[in-house]
Amino acid sequence: MAESKVALKRADKEKLVEVCREFNNKPGELINVLHRAQNIFGYLPAEVQEVIASELNVALAKVYGVVTFYSYFTMIPRGKYPISVCTGTACYVRGAEKVLDEFKRLLKLEVGETAADGVFSLNCLRCVGACGLAPVVLVGEKTYGRVSSDQVRKILEEYGYEG
Amino acid sequence: MDFVKLIIDNKQVEVPAGTTIYKAAHQLGIEIPVLCYMNLEHMNIENKPAGCRICVVEVEGRRNLAPSCSTDVVEGMVVRTNTMRVLNARRTVLEFILSDHPKDCLVCPKSGNCELQDLAVKMGVRKIHNEEISQMSSYRVDYSPSIIRDLDKCVMCRRCETMCNDVQTVGALHAVNRGFMSVVAPAFEMDLVKSTCTYCGQCVAVCPTGALAEVDNTPQLIRALSDTKKTVIVQTAPAVRAALGEEFGYPAGTSVTGKMVAALRRLGFDYVFDTDFAADLTIMEEGTELLGRLEKHLKGEPVKLPILTSCCPSWVNFFEQQYPDMLDIPSTARSPQQMFGAIAKTYFADKINVKREDLIVVSIMPCLAKKYECQREEFKTDGNPDVDYSISTRELAHLIKEANMDLRNMPDEDFDNPLGESTGAGVIFGTTGGVIEAAVRTAYEVFTKKKLEKVDFQQLRGMEGIRSASVDIDGFELKIGIAHGLGNARKLLEDIRAGKSEYHAIEIMACPGGCVGGGGQPLHHGHSEILQKRAAALYREDAEKPIRKSHDNPMIIELYEKFLGHPMSEKAHHLLHTHYVDKATVIKTIE
Ligand code: SF4
Ligand code: SF4
Numbered sequence: 001m002a003e004s005k006v007a008l009k010r011a012d013k014e015k016l017v018e019v020c021r022e023f024n025n026k027p028g029e030l031i032n033v034l035h036r037a038q039n040i041f042g043y044l045p046a047e048v049q050e051v052i053a054s055e056l057n058v059a060l061a062k063v064y065g066v067v068t069f070y071s072y073f074t075m076i077p078r079g080k081y082p083i084s085v086c087t088g089t090a091c092y093v094r095g096a097e098k099v100l101d102e103f104k105r106l107l108k109l110e111v112g113e114t115a116a117d118g119v120f121s122l123n124c125l126r127c128v129g130a131c132g133l134a135p136v137v138l139v140g141e142k143t144y145g146r147v148s149s150d151q152v153r154k155i156l157e158e159y160g161y162e163g
Numbered sequence: 164m165d166f167v168k169l170i171i172d173n174k175q176v177e178v179p180a181g182t183t184i185y186k187a188a189h190q191l192g193i194e195i196p197v198l199c200y201m202n203l204e205h206m207n208i209e210n211k212p213a214g215c216r217i218c219v220v221e222v223e224g225r226r227n228l229a230p231s232c233s234t235d236v237v238e239g240m241v242v243r244t245n246t247m248r249v250l251n252a253r254r255t256v257l258e259f260i261l262s263d264h265p266k267d268c269l270v271c272p273k274s275g276n277c278e279l280q281d282l283a284v285k286m287g288v289r290k291i292h293n294e295e296i297s298q299m300s301s302y303r304v305d306y307s308p309s310i311i312r313d314l315d316k317c318v319m320c321r322r323c324e325t326m327c328n329d330v331q332t333v334g335a336l337h338a339v340n341r342g343f344m345s346v347v348a349p350a351f352e353m354d355l356v357k358s359t360c361t362y363c364g365q366c367v368a369v370c371p372t373g374a375l376a377e378v379d380n381t382p383q384l385i386r387a388l389s390d391t392k393k394t395v396i397v398q399t400a401p402a403v404r405a406a407l408g409e410e411f412g413y414p415a416g417t418s419v420t421g422k423m424v425a426a427l428r429r430l431g432f433d434y435v436f437d438t439d440f441a442a443d444l445t446i447m448e449e450g451t452e453l454l455g456r457l458e459k460h461l462k463g464e465p466v467k468l469p470i471l472t473s474c475c476p477s478w479v480n481f482f483e484q485q486y487p488d489m490l491d492i493p494s495t496a497r498s499p500q501q502m503f504g505a506i507a508k509t510y511f512a513d514k515i516n517v518k519r520e521d522l523i524v525v526s527i528m529p530c531l532a533k534k535y536e537c538q539r540e541e542f543k544t545d546g547n548p549d550v551d552y553s554i555s556t557r558e559l560a561h562l563i564k565e566a567n568m569d570l571r572n573m574p575d576e577d578f579d580n581p582l583g584e585s586t587g588a589g590v591i592f593g594t595t596g597g598v599i600e601a602a603v604r605t606a607y608e609v610f611t612k613k614k615l616e617k618v619d620f621q622q623l624r625g626m627e628g629i630r631s632a633s634v635d636i637d638g639f640e641l642k643i644g645i646a647h648g649l650g651n652a653r654k655l656l657e658d659i660r661a662g663k664s665e666y667h668a669i670e671i672m673a674c675p676g677g678c679v680g681g682g683g684q685p686l687h688h689g690h691s692e693i694l695q696k697r698a699a700a701l702y703r704e705d706a707e708k709p710i711r712k713s714h715d716n717p718m719i720i721e722l723y724e725k726f727l728g729h730p731m732s733e734k735a736h737h738l739l740h741t742h743y744v745d746k747a748t749v750i751k752t753i754e
């Protein structure tokens with residue numbers, strides 16, 4: 001036997017196999033399966049992609065190609081408090097970029113990154129449908145509206161930020 | 164079928180509905196330049212991502228220019244392919260592509276043979292506007308035993324992706340990342356060596372630029388040739404002689420065997436031998452193995468059938484990766500390249516009294532997988548490989564040019580003896596269907612002990628991806644399957660796995676067309692009819708050979724008498740057979 005290159009908890013693997021089965025193991029359902037998998041694990045590590053590739057009978061390179069093409073998918077685990085800054089048109093026009101820059105500055109993170117201690121991660125989103133509240137920031141499930149850059153520190157402090 | 168009339172550059176043409184503007188123009192003799200588009204018509208392979216926009220044309224009544232490679236014709240359409248607007252648009256698109264492309268053409272392995280360079284020449288690009296403000300993407304260079312990926316030169320045509328996924332079903336390469344950062348790469352952007360790549364080289368064969376190229380082994384070879392302490396011998400694969408001429412202006416399908424031998428001799432090889440000799444040897448071993456299994460089968464004993472040929476190293480990589488549960492079905496016979504090496508470094512080395520370490524064996528191959536194959540551990544003795552360097556047909560052409568020689572000025576010369584003697588059966592190894600035809604010629608006579616009157620088996624020839632035929636062997640109906648292209652091979656393998664295969668023997672070659680279409684052959688630039696011409700050249704050479712059956716090769720007979728004993732003898736096993744390794748990766752779980 002050739003060497004195995006990945007390891008995954010048995011229960012996690014079974015969960016994935018189940019998800020693929022729900023989509024009838026159809027190669028054409030790759031994006032939907034990836035969506036579900038990311039909802040379950042919060043991100044799509046190599047191991048997860050490997051299981052999906054073999055269950056759907058799709059080339060692993062293709063799975064990776066899809067994961068890296070859509071900005072929605074990520075291979076980096078999200079932080080305990082994932083921060084998403086909306087950069088849709090309305091939010092952008094009303095200063096989302098400054099807000100985002102402030103998050104970057106305080107957290108010392110780039111978009112798509114997770115802090116080494118795993119507490120915060122930073123991401124951008126396209127319009128979340130709350131344009132009336134622009135600019136909008138999400139921390140986990142919680143929504144903050146009309147955010148200005150000088151409020152960023154206060155928001156972070158709610159989650160234990162002490163920098 | 165519905166037909167559509169349209170006008171292209173003031174000429175009327177009628178084509179079936181669903182035809183693209185590009186193809187309709189082609190019918191009128193108007194060649195619209197393309198970059199991403201590729202149509203290997205004779206193999207039913209088309210790449211049509213409509214990504215580059217080099218092929219744009221003007222369509223009356225439409226505001227935007229249309230990509231002709233992917234726009235279907237419409238009744239009454241009026242198309243112009245060479246207006247000022249079209250030409251300017253094409254040049255702008257090309258300049259845009261060039262602004263993110265290295266300018267080291269002079270030292271690029273594809274220089275002189277690059278479709279991007281040709282386009283720049285054709286479109287008269289003299290300056291790349293806005294180059295100062297454009298960004299250059301950069302990516303690491305990836306080396307493997309057979310292929311070099313230099314993705315700074317990738318234009319994202321995705322032709323390689325089509326070959327690797329749709330044709331070969333290997334799936335080692337895919338477009339990854341987006342926008343400016345996109346490249347074609349293996350999963351997780353790992354190196355090709357760690358991927359499922361089989362080194363078939365079909366991606367290299369279609370890459371329009373220098374992004375994908377073969378590993379160049381000519382520098383080591385030149386060093387070996389100039390080392391007076393070494394005896395350097397060379398073997399040439401059957402498909403090389405049918406294609407090398409193209410690099411020197413001969414029409415496709417010209418056999419240049421004699422001139423190739425002369426050129427090799429002038430390059431300084433001490434002996435010029437022929438892989439065809441080893442192909443005859445392969446038939447002796449593989450044919451005997453086939454007969455052995457058939458005899459058991461006829462006696463009702465349990466035995467693995469069908470037997471699969473094993474002379475294609477890319478195919479071997481494929482089943483080691485993807486069908487590890489079926490490693491006992493292929494023949495154990497080594498490829499002709501490796502059989503040659505094993506005999507050269509034992510039998511022949513003894514004969515001329517040269518130590519193994521002082522004998523350098525070089526192979527000229529239509530193939531890139533052979534570069535990997537000759538490095539496999541099982542083909543080494545005390546670290547010394549049976550075949551030292553494997554050079555592609557393209558590299559040989561470069562070498563001849565570098566030595567300031569022209570194939571056209573060469574006389575016709577013969578191979579040296581003893582390892583240069585071959586039969587017509589050995590010659591046709593280079594095309595799809597040829598290996599099994601050669602095997603049948605020998606199996607028939609050995610099995611029936613009667614003389615085979617008609618040596619040509621037309622039913623085994625052709626270019627269809629999967630073929631089946633049966634051959635009457637004195638009342639026994641031998642059922643044969645043939646596949647070329649790994650995607651086609653996969654179909655036959657799935658049948659075997661499902662227990663549905665009715666064949667006794669199956670020939671598989673990884674490259675479409677067989678070795679004539681190998682990844683190391685002169686580039687066909689989309690002219691897929693070239694492969695058929697090369698195959699025809701091999702069948703012609705076979706027909707002209709005085710001896711056409713492997714077991715009648717006098718040097719093969721002598722080799723068995725003096726050295727090996729008989730086919731499948733212990734010595735033959737040791738030198739001419741191999742074993743396969745499970746290379747699949749398994750997904751392990753932790754509790
Ligand atoms: S050499 Fe063949 S298997 Fe490897 S990446 Fe290229 S097309 Fe795919
Ligand atoms: S590597 Fe070559 S064939 Fe593949 S996408 Fe890039 S330019 Fe095209």
Ligand code: FES
Nearest residue numbers: 086088091127130
């Ligand atoms: S643009 Fe941000 S919520 Fe619509």
Ligand code: FES
Nearest residue numbers: 199213215216232
């Ligand atoms: S050749 Fe038509 S879009 Fe590239």
